[in-house]
Amino acid sequence: GVGTASLALPPASLEAPGSVQQLPVPGRDSPVARAHRGLTLPTVSHYRLFPKALGRLVAALGVRELHLALTQGFWRTRYWGQPPLQAPAGAELWVWFQPTVTDVDKAWKELSNILSGIFCASLNFIDSTNTVIPTASFKPLGLANGTDHHLLRYAVLPREVVCTENLTPWKKLLPCGSKAGLAVLLKAERLFHSSYHSQAVHIRPICRDASCLAVSWELRQTLTVVFDFFSSGQGKKDWSLFKMFSRTLTDTCPLASQSKVYVDISPKNKEKELLEVSPAPTSVHEAIVQGDKKTYAVYDLLSPSLFNTSRSLNVQLKWKRPQDTEMPIPTLHAQRYVGGYGLQTGEICTLIYNTHPYRAFPVILLETVPWYLRLYVHTLTIITKGKENKPSYIHYQPAQDRRRPHLLEMLIQLPANSVTKITIQFERALLKWTEYPPDPNHGFYVGSSVLSALVPSVTAMKDMDVEQSPLFASLFPSSDGSSYFVRLYTEPLLVNLPTPDFSMPYNVICLTCTVVAVCYGSFYNLLTRTFHVEEPSRGGLAKRLANVIRKLRGVPPL
């Protein structure tokens, strides 16, 4: 097996320091730390590097691909740029099963239960009410022969909390645990004190070598954290490993064949000498990541020269001049919110921005809405630049109460330099009183929408670049160098459903007042009611109308 690890760190300039000085932004976020560990496995029964818990799971349930992400926070694409690998807030699980699996739903339920035990997360709440079968999104990321989408299942739990008890089993899956190598940096107290924390596990089959005649299993564990130095009082834009993790690197995992730290030192606007990294990197590497040429200072932990001077490695970045460059606006970003007022109806609005000056590209939007928000699909409108935009492909599966959520998948063409607004109205349902969670007034979550797109690259990627791309950029296989695949998620929504008042005093008041009213009312009637004789009246308006109708029918009048 091959074990590799890489840690990628861009400099603070990618996180809009200029805008912090001009706008009263409360938190300014500093470097994004991403840790990847990719392992390949010759056979499923070889557990020297591949953890046995996941290996047995994949073999027993006939899983072809598994992607599980646990995220706390939301990636602000507008301020932090295109995410390397985004995940929606909460827990997201999507799995491709092998064609040999006969009952996919049963295998899916068992899989989510077993994963909930491994990762200490409430994944056992995944059932048919939040699982969907996407038809166009979530194509397999590994080797695939055909893609029958009935073997795919996707579920998201937006309410899921991520904390140390999820990080602990994630760390235990690593071959050296958190005792050696890059994983010594991962201490929960520092990692959760951040604006965004996302940990994921990806299992997929890949080519064993360049000829691609044999298949290996790959387990990729990723951890993406955005630290917020501004709000924790540190103010300056310089960072170091010790400041971020309160630890430094001392050695490598003996089982790793590759262990690297990448620091993004790409020059902005052709200006060099803007920043300084210390100690000196072992090499400087240029790669095309997400369609753009980036320069990385690489620290190879396995090279003997690195630990020559000092026993620990503390990578530091200092700015030489105050930089005033603006954060480049990402080509594709989106936003979603709930409109309307009151507790009966509402509207979900999604705004998708294409900021490329001259290229248009398609995007697939996948929305999963729980059944208790009843969508009215006839109110679905897609408007771009003031005109209606008809999607090339729509797949809508309506919800069944208490059994299935809504699924809406659309392929929309985004013209260059445009904003597309998608709105759909919904009605809020009244749940049965046993179906409310213990804190119903918090609201109910609607999971993030998924946007999958092939965004045109700034710099085309050639085949040679594909092989040399660093580990953290190689999850999405690229077929065509002129564009790169990106998957974005929008914000989750929080909607209030009409909630009965569960408080005991209210119920007691209602009951008491009813009893009192009935008793008192009957008593009052008994005491004060008197009877009169009444003259028969000629008949009111209703009686006259009825007589007219009866005459027309030929029936005697009243």
Add this chain to the structure above:
Amino acid sequence: MPCPLVTQGSPGFHGIFGRQDRAEQFFRSGHTNNWAVLVCTSRFWFNYRHVANTLSVYRSVKRLGIPDSHIVLMLADDMACNPRNPKPATVFSHKNMELNVYGDDVEVDYRSYEVTVENFLRVLTGRIPPSTPRSKRLLSDDRSNILIYMTGHGGNGFLKFQDSEEITNVELADAFEQMWQKRRYNELLFIIDTCQGASMYERFYSPNIMALASSQVGEDSLSHQPDLGIGVHLMDRYTFYVLEFLEEIHPASQTNMNDLFQVCPKSLCVSTPGHRTDLFQRAPQNVLITDFFGSVRKVEITTETLSLDRDVAGFESKFPEEELATEPLKYAEQLPVAQIIHQKPKQKDWHPPGGFILGLWALIIMVFFKTYGIKHMKHVF
């Protein structure tokens, strides 16, 4: 770990321990494994102290040797990564932030909405759906000593779960009786830290149960001290003093239950802690704290030598021969636009109208013809 149980197998030590000690060992607990079920039943940020209570006991129990696989930890809300927590991933038990009881390797088995009365009773009685993972099961047998710790808001005869449901003392007593009938425990220690906690153990009737509560019926259990930085009360008094007491215990200590009964007298706790030992067979002074809070490791010393086979050549041949593909395999296209657009839409199957619709139409037609008579049918057709 020095423990008298170790010496039972080896012949050399019989001379040192006399007949008295051997007879005393006869009365020691006959358990072979330890389990702990720790439950916090309160939701919302202002109930931080209940989570801190449960985590303090979890920490002590882990420190004294019970592994995570033998602990079922149920926390009804997340305090450590709560957005209101000024120090994320920490739960403190003391106002000077001395002790982070959350730690770095906590494993919570039931969290958030999973902590319900039903799940708690299922864990105790073992009647769990078949796909439940091992970490969520109480796999105890008739030689297990189980520690059950519960904390939250309670009243006379009930304990509130998550502000929406309750478990009564009768249900709890019946659950323990089910456990006894199914031989799921050897001895059970039940500790409860809620208001009027003693009412929860009044109804027990199964043998080998010892119970402790933080307050008597009619009294409230009070919280210890607020922290101005975090803004909530950090611990309850009873568990705070129990934690202080447990910090002195180490895996080999000989402290017995009588000392635990003395923890937190009325002067410190304001409420009167209570205990119940009539169902327990052994006398409390013979019961070690580590019988419940620690873990037994039965060690047998052997003098034989085992040689491990160095030959691994035969190992490799176990793996089946792999089939190589004839032509290179490919990755799937992530966004095959043409393929997606031309995906044939599913044929709309025509379903005959269901019973409800048919019945409704039959009713309408019947009412029409009843009202207007059958002779009008010729006007309809």
